[in-house]
Amino acid sequence: MVKIAPSILSADFGNLYEDIAKVEKAGADYLHIDVMDGHFVPNITIGPLVVEALRSKSSLVFDIHLMIENPDIYIPAFANAGADIITVHAEACIHLHRTIQNIKSHGVKAAVALNPATSLDILEYVLNDVDMVLLMTVNPGFGGQKFIDGSLNKIQKLRDIVNSRGIDVEIEVDGGINLNNVKEVVDAGANVIVAGSAIFGSTDVEKTIRNFKELVI
Numbered sequence: 001m002v003k004i005a006p007s008i009l010s011a012d013f014g015n016l017y018e019d020i021a022k023v024e025k026a027g028a029d030y031l032h033i034d035v036m037d038g039h040f041v042p043n044i045t046i047g048p049l050v051v052e053a054l055r056s057k058s059s060l061v062f063d064i065h066l067m068i069e070n071p072d073i074y075i076p077a078f079a080n081a082g083a084d085i086i087t088v089h090a091e092a093c094i095h096l097h098r099t100i101q102n103i104k105s106h107g108v109k110a111a112v113a114l115n116p117a118t119s120l121d122i123l124e125y126v127l128n129d130v131d132m133v134l135l136m137t138v139n140p141g142f143g144g145q146k147f148i149d150g151s152l153n154k155i156q157k158l159r160d161i162v163n164s165r166g167i168d169v170e171i172e173v174d175g176g177i178n179l180n181n182v183k184e185v186v187d188a189g190a191n192v193i194v195a196g197s198a199i200f201g202s203t204d205v206e207k208t209i210r211n212f213k214e215l216v217i
């Protein structure tokens with residue numbers, strides 16, 4: 001089953017709770033929460049305190065995308081705040097295997113994200129240890145960017161590797177996904193779709209989620 005993960009980066013930060021309630025009511029599967037530190041990416045967003053405050057208001061799966069340096073320091077705080085999945089960037093981890101174990105030790109699902117320029121090769125010895133791989137389809141840091149077309153080939157390659165190993169690893173795609181290209185990324189092999197501006201920038205958030213779901217059935 002393909003899952004829809006609205007990214008709250010494009011939500012109204014003054015009315016986060018209302019925006020989250022809307023996507024939950026419309027049948028979203030994951031809530032994608034982008035955490036940026038102003039170092040790994042040139043932008044700053046939210047921390048564990050906000051995640052904790054939202055946790056009591058939503059039963060969606062909290063999918064935390066850490067775009068930060070030294071993620072190990074903050075993994076316990078995000079786990080305690082209510083994360084269900086924590087994603088770290090391979091580019092930010094010197095000891096990636098250890099970081100994955102760190103996430104799992106808190107009873108949270110572990111995922112690894114790759115920037116568009118990062119090869120799938122880096123996953124060779126950790127793929128069997130993760131619950132999900134997040135393929136960035138834009139350079140991280142901002143919402144509303146254009147999908148990088150070469151990403152389709154990368155999604156297909158990863159799908160082939162996952163299938164050939166016979167493992168249960170989700171493939172999440174993030175950046176520039178909209179109603180016009182979502183079918184292509186799903187056909188390429190993605191099964192978790194992050195969408196920020198396409199959902200929260202639309203005039204009818206609930207209808208847009210339903211449209212996404214219809215397109216990926």
Ligand SMILES: O=C(CO)[C@@H](O)[C@H](O)COP(=O)(O)O
Nearest residue numbers: 009140141143144176196197
């Ligand atoms: O991680 C990021 C950006 O770094 C994303 O999760 C964006 O929030 C996706 O936004 P859209 O490209 O869908 O507008």
Ligand SMILES: [Fe+2]
Nearest residue numbers: 007034065174
């Ligand atoms: Fe993200």
